[in-house]
Amino acid sequence: MEEPKIKVGIMSAAEVKFILDGDFHVSDTTVSGSQVATTDGKSIIWNNKEYTELFFEPTNDEVSFWLEDVTIGVNFHWERKENQRFKGALKLIVENGKITPINILGVEDYLLSVISSEMSATASLELLKAHAVISRSWLLAQIDKNKRIVDAGEQYSAVEKTSDDEMIKWYDREDHINFDVCADDHCQRYQGITRASTPEVAKAIEATRGQVLMDGENLCDARFSKCCGGVYEEFENCWEPIHYDYLAARRDGENETDFPDLTIEENAREWILTRPEAHCNTSDAEILSQVLNNYDQETTDFYRWEVTYTQEEISKLVKERSGMDYGNIVDLEPIARGTSGRLYKLKIVGTNKTLTIGKELEIRRTLSPSHLYSSAFVVEKGENDANGLPSTFTLKGAGWGHGVGLCQIGAAVMGAKGYNYKEILLHYFVDAEIKELY
Template identity: 60%
Template structure:
């Protein structure tokens, strides 16, 4: 049997990092560590201060400390989770596997090195409730494994490609940017929502999660000879989006647009690139797997901090003209002056805005893609870029009203839709084939 891949996960990025090693850890040079330490930058490496004895150790950047017993683990203190989201906070997190400290961008990066299947146990428990239905957990195990291994392949490709990976296109009239994998060149994936939410052994796994990982051990989605770049988001809003409308202009045949249902909802024209059709869609409540208020189903997908978010299938945000002008200036670093108009320029297949023209009395600029738009119009991230813009006059004051659909980029598996499918009796293969059409399920190891 093929060996299980070992991966590197970037956990923490700070000028000073505190961690506790429970049990003995040792690097390849024979340096042994145990106990609580503070790490600060020292030249091209680190100065470790051991809390109990005050002992100081100077280390090179990039050394890997591996546990010397099965029950050894380490805790990173004050790890920031939910970066730039409305529920951002710091918490202590514990991890199995090895700890690597790396100096990059004048900060210390703490990296967890561990086998893929151990990583998956945590990701599934971190991304959704560990008490989700077995079929949903199995489906998520397959897509998380597929996405991760596809990212590692992509990372190797980026490093060997002589052409620089470009994710920003800027002219006098447009600023188009997407956020994906190009900024993680020293490890495989990060631990936050930018990649997949990973919290080590902090969020206790369950027998159900372990069963789901073991039942799908080594299984991935394949498209021909390539592992599928299997994406997922919280709620597609009733229509799944194409990959290239969110990230680089590459068409993946298994990441296409379709209604999140067995049949197309009645009463809607599904050409949501057209403004009139998108408007009717956003203002309506089309039947979809993810159109649910069932708290039992939602609790399978939404952990406690996610349940601080309500009304994500259809939502509304209101901004005073002065408020949105200041917000956009703060979030983009561009002074548009007083914003007069926000005009949809281009929509994706799900109605998500790819390009939005912002018209101010000082500057006019078209921005995109979807995450850049979401960042500009919220203190954290707007739920999605699938929204229409209405204007109201309230006591002589101009109000911009954003009426939107869904939570996240909408590409690939819709977690809430998949939870509903699991509750309706669909098995994990049927769930996967609904969201990744044309893909095949294969065992890699």
């Protein structure tokens, strides 16, 4: 197998300005320099001619192109526009009445860019190698999946299951139709070669070239999150009800099979309210700065954490975040927990409305202005106020993110302890195999 090419959708705009820094082939001609493409909603208009799509192919490896006014951080407080530079080919298509520029490049070059911007420059080589293998597996699985969807003419969307007293949703990437991944956080943040790549990342990618995680003949769905909380969560408790053997519950420690059944409420309570030993149970600043890109700004009590809301705060928050008026909040009852102690069903009892919600991301979105660290929490209610309602709700929790697959903080600790990347990967992806595809 040869190194595959990946198609990355960069942005969407009615008018696209770009600069070809060197010679590119397009149709039968060679062009370079500043270009503008616009659309009437159906065709692309470039140099006063109409096209259904345009393909600019670099004439050699040295040339690159700039895209102007690429929006980054979509829907984040730091959303802004910048000019970005890319290697590889540029394709322009019309989608939903706008032009989508697509960058087509080799998988390894793409990985160099995304891992350089995602990982801290101080990360250990073994941690970077583990990340390279995971990102490559995810990416190739994505390309495969898109091919299957396009071939079958299917449309994917977020899934939802609703009854009168229960609303269980899960969120996954919606799949793109005309390219493999987008350049935003929705898939993986990709900024081409706008910023220099990290030499350590280049080394990690080179050393693992073509290597992926496999489950028999299939590429692994190589998930990862910041901190599992001590035990891994299983896939089906976060997304669709499919069990993957390689995403099974294990202790994130030396003795992988030594852990309680956290689907049982008393066990989960004891686990969450204590600090059991685990790779990710660390406060080592040097290790944490390898994984947390903005270490200085981020809180470091993720292994066990606590949030308190007043009655007024929580009833307002739940109303705003869910779009439903529960009235005052009377109780938050744990209904079902996964293998890491994460709730995948939580009953919200209000004076106006009572509903059981899930899965973990829906719970985290409902109970926080942004995202609650995780859904592995227990609830402690304050004394009743004059109206007989709990005056406060304290959520005491464990872990950060969904907890499925590789635990980034645990993996960083393993790297620091001297484990190599294969040992790290096979610790988190149970009985998977590392294979070289090309």
